[in-house]
Amino acid sequence: MLWLKNARVVDPAQGISGIRDVFVRDGRILMIGRSIPTDRLTDGGEPETLDCAGKYLFPGLVDAHVHLREPGQEYKEDIASGSRAAVRGGVTSLICMANTSPVIDSQALVAFVARQGRRAGLAHVYPAAAVTKGMAGEELTEMAELKASGAIAFSDDGRGVQNGEIMRLALEYAKLTGCPVVSHCEDAALAGKGVMRRGRASAALGLAGMPGAAESAMAARDVLLAGETGGKLHLAHVSTRGTLAALRAGKAAGWDVTAEVNPHHLILTDEDVPLTNSAFKVNPPLPSAEDRDALLLALADGTIDMLASDHAPHAWEEKARPFAEAPFGMTALETALPAIWTYLVQPGKLSVERLVDAFARRPAERFALEAGTLRPGMPADMVLFDPEYQEIVTASDMASKSVNTPFLGRTLRGYPVKTWVGGHLVFERPAAV
Amino acid sequence: MNWPRKDLLDIAALSAEEIEIILDTAVSMKEVLTRPVKKLPTLRGKAVAMLFYETSTRTRSSFETAAKILGADTSSLAVAQSSVSKGESLLDTAKTLAAMNIDLLVVRHAASGAPQFLAERLPLGVINAGDGQHAHPTQALLDVYSMREKWGGVTGRKIVIVGDVLHSRVARSNALCLTKLGAEVVLVGPPTLLPPEMDYLGVRLSYDFDRELAGADGVMALRLQLERQQSGLFPSLREYNRLYGLTRERMARAGKECLVLHPGPMNRGVEIMSDVADSPQSVIETQVTNGVAVRMALIYLLLSGGAVDAVA
Ligand SMILES: [Zn+2]
Numbered sequence: 001m002l003w004l005k006n007a008r009v010v011d012p013a014q015g016i017s018g019i020r021d022v023f024v025r026d027g028r029i030l031m032i033g034r035s036i037p038t039d040r041l042t043d044g045g046e047p048e049t050l051d052c053a054g055k056y057l058f059p060g061l062v063d064a065h066v067h068l069r070e071p072g073q074e075y076k077e078d079i080a081s082g083s084r085a086a087v088r089g090g091v092t093s094l095i096c097m098a099n100t101s102p103v104i105d106s107q108a109l110v111a112f113v114a115r116q117g118r119r120a121g122l123a124h125v126y127p128a129a130a131v132t133k134g135m136a137g138e139e140l141t142e143m144a145e146l147k148a149s150g151a152i153a154f155s156d157d158g159r160g161v162q163n164g165e166i167m168r169l170a171l172e173y174a175k176l177t178g179c180p181v182v183s184h185c186e187d188a189a190l191a192g193k194g195v196m197r198r199g200r201a202s203a204a205l206g207l208a209g210m211p212g213a214a215e216s217a218m219a220a221r222d223v224l225l226a227g228e229t230g231g232k233l234h235l236a237h238v239s240t241r242g243t244l245a246a247l248r249a250g251k252a253a254g255w256d257v258t259a260e261v262n263p264h265h266l267i268l269t270d271e272d273v274p275l276t277n278s279a280f281k282v283n284p285p286l287p288s289a290e291d292r293d294a295l296l297l298a299l300a301d302g303t304i305d306m307l308a309s310d311h312a313p314h315a316w317e318e319k320a321r322p323f324a325e326a327p328f329g330m331t332a333l334e335t336a337l338p339a340i341w342t343y344l345v346q347p348g349k350l351s352v353e354r355l356v357d358a359f360a361r362r363p364a365e366r367f368a369l370e371a372g373t374l375r376p377g378m379p380a381d382m383v384l385f386d387p388e389y390q391e392i393v394t395a396s397d398m399a400s401k402s403v404n405t406p407f408l409g410r411t412l413r414g415y416p417v418k419t420w421v422g423g424h425l426v427f428e429r430p431a432a433v
Numbered sequence: 434m435n436w437p438r439k440d441l442l443d444i445a446a447l448s449a450e451e452i453e454i455i456l457d458t459a460v461s462m463k464e465v466l467t468r469p470v471k472k473l474p475t476l477r478g479k480a481v482a483m484l485f486y487e488t489s490t491r492t493r494s495s496f497e498t499a500a501k502i503l504g505a506d507t508s509s510l511a512v513a514q515s516s517v518s519k520g521e522s523l524l525d526t527a528k529t530l531a532a533m534n535i536d537l538l539v540v541r542h543a544a545s546g547a548p549q550f551l552a553e554r555l556p557l558g559v560i561n562a563g564d565g566q567h568a569h570p571t572q573a574l575l576d577v578y579s580m581r582e583k584w585g586g587v588t589g590r591k592i593v594i595v596g597d598v599l600h601s602r603v604a605r606s607n608a609l610c611l612t613k614l615g616a617e618v619v620l621v622g623p624p625t626l627l628p629p630e631m632d633y634l635g636v637r638l639s640y641d642f643d644r645e646l647a648g649a650d651g652v653m654a655l656r657l658q659l660e661r662q663q664s665g666l667f668p669s670l671r672e673y674n675r676l677y678g679l680t681r682e683r684m685a686r687a688g689k690e691c692l693v694l695h696p697g698p699m700n701r702g703v704e705i706m707s708d709v710a711d712s713p714q715s716v717i718e719t720q721v722t723n724g725v726a727v728r729m730a731l732i733y734l735l736l737s738g739g740a741v742d743a744v745a
Binding site: 199200206209275323 | 522523524542544545546547549550553564565566567568599602605628630631632633
């Protein structure tokens with residue numbers, strides 16, 4: 001039994017944003033209220049109490065886009081280290097992408113990932129399975145059976161499905177599962193050898209640029225396909241105004257389309273890319289300032305449904321290369337929430353209610369996970385968040401095996417200080433206690 | 434004079450005053466090149482190493498000649514393509530270099546930022562001899578030197594740079610260098626090779642070569658990589674030459690005084706016709722000599738900090 005007192009509870013699913021007490025029993029939320037009469041709580045034992053004054057209590061974050069690299073690239077990350085990174089960042093449920101080695105395209109591999117997640121015993125790890133066998137973009141995977149083994153979404157994330165007919169068939173066939181097809185929108189021919197967003201910054205650095213249309217042309221295609229098939233489409237990591245136009249059109253038409261945005265695309269732009277720091281190399285690439293501003297507005301007005309980290313760990317020596325030769329990707333599980341707080345919530349660009357809505361409630365609803373709210377009866381997945389706590393992002397502190405974050409060395413303010421999963425305390429920030 | 438910089442990576446980092454110091458130093462260096470005995474003791478005992486990931490006999494021998502005249506020892510590090518294909522990373526190379534007794538490293542690499550990557554990891558000086566599409570500062574300095582030699586200065590002059598601007602480190606570095614010194618630069622090429630974002634340089638962009646040639650004091654034709662045709666960037670050499678080739682008829686629009694430059698090596702008959710390249714207006718051969726003088730000036734400034742008298 002756990003009694004959290006005087007927390008600033010933010011739970012959009014219940015329309016709560018204010019000081020509340022929360023009572024947890026048997027791993028689930030029992031009650032939430034302004035003050036809880038003690039006689040209703042005790043079933044004999046003395047509850048453990050925690051005074052949360054001055055701190056927020058959020059439902060555990062639900063991260064719809066994570067790369068945990070296991071199986072095959074455990075030197076970058078594995079499911080255990082990634083789970084530790086998750087709870088350190090306040091993430092209690094995550095969807096991990098299928099672009100491992102081998103690709104998650106069989107029942108045994110889906111079951112393996114889910115089992116490794118349970119063995120780690122921290123965040124809930126939900127596998128996404130590939131859309132096409134081996135992610136070759138040619139033949140559909142056995143989606144119905146993959147779902148039976150625990151897949152909760154289908155995605156060839158890491159590359160776009162280049163063949164429009166295959167994508168159309170995927171949106172049709174995935175209806176058997178009820179799971180969304182998650183599209184990494186990238187037209188390979190348009191992207192070419194690009195290593196950052198095409199624009200003045202890429203021209204000045206002499207780095208090959210990929211035009212925004214490399215993303216938005218495929219996003220438009222996929223939205224139209226979702227409309228025509230009636231399939232369930234989720235656009236991963238949207239980053240251009242063109243994609244937003246397609247998304248708005250699809251939503252206005254009433255099609256089953258959702259989208260996520262990554263914190264780095266809301267905070268950084270192509271102008272921030274240093275020639276020799278490949279921690280800023282990410283796919284989709286950092287947007288123009290105009291795109292960045294449009295993304296933020298679209299998140300605030302609900303055009304973009306949710307936040308997701310796109311945590312993409314790479315070993316230090318892989319990133320310690322000239323920009324064009326380094327792999328794409330940033331680590332983000334441990335910095336997403338502090339970065340959003342520092343750069344978006346504190347300056348008043350994003351409300352705390354919308355933050356929790358977008359990073360907990362909406363992804364849980366979209367992917368049908370038992371998470372994202374502190375409603376009585378739900379698993380007690382919770383984050384205690386200290387808006388005043390500051391820390392310099394430091395490589396040696398990271399739980400992730402990789403440290404390829406552009407925020408390295410920056411001071412962020414607003415960190416998770418305790419994380420519970422199913423009522424168990426799974427993370428406590430040492431310096432904050 | 435004092436020269437505190439360890440590296441020369443990009444024109445963008447230099448002030449107009451610093452550029453003038455390099456060019457003025459190159460004037461005395463060029464005087465040495467006219468002497469019967471072209472050898473100075475200035476940098477005796479210093480080691481200059483060449484690290485060329487892209488083959489370029491011209492640029493490499495220009496640097497080697499410059500270093501040797503100044504009395505430095507030169508060596509070429511055999512990296513070429515073999516160690517790249519064996520998977521040796523630039524980071525490994527940097528570690529190896531740090532352990533060698535080198536004072537100055539001259540780097541050419543296909544990846545933008547590779548020289549800076551090395552400079553950030555090495556205590557020794559680094560000269561960028563061309564990185565990807567990013568920068569080629571010594572080429573720009575020698576081009577501007579050649580113009581200054583003819584005109585006395587470049588302020589107020591109009592220079593047209595024509596060709597594959599998008600992929601050209603020469604165009605980028607020249608535009609930066611010339612505008613810092615008060616010249617007017619116009620970049621010319623077909624839209625596929627001159628995208629609008631090149632306006633980051635703060636210069637005018639134009640698709641119309643003939644119109645821009647009027648009133649030009651100098652025109653620089655960029656080398657066209659013939660493979661670009663296969664990528665669809667231009668339809669044919671014939672049409673390219675017709676629209677953007679430096680021909681005698683076209684040069685008539687600019688007038689007899691207009692200088693002709695080319696960073697070399699030339700595709701004669703494509704971006705420049707032989708009669709133009711070999712005309713009295715052309716300073717293409719002088720560019721080669723000036724390249725040695727400018728590189729001498731740089732090596733001298735970087736290795737001595739400008740502290741000792743170079744030309745005794
Ligand atoms: Zn992706």
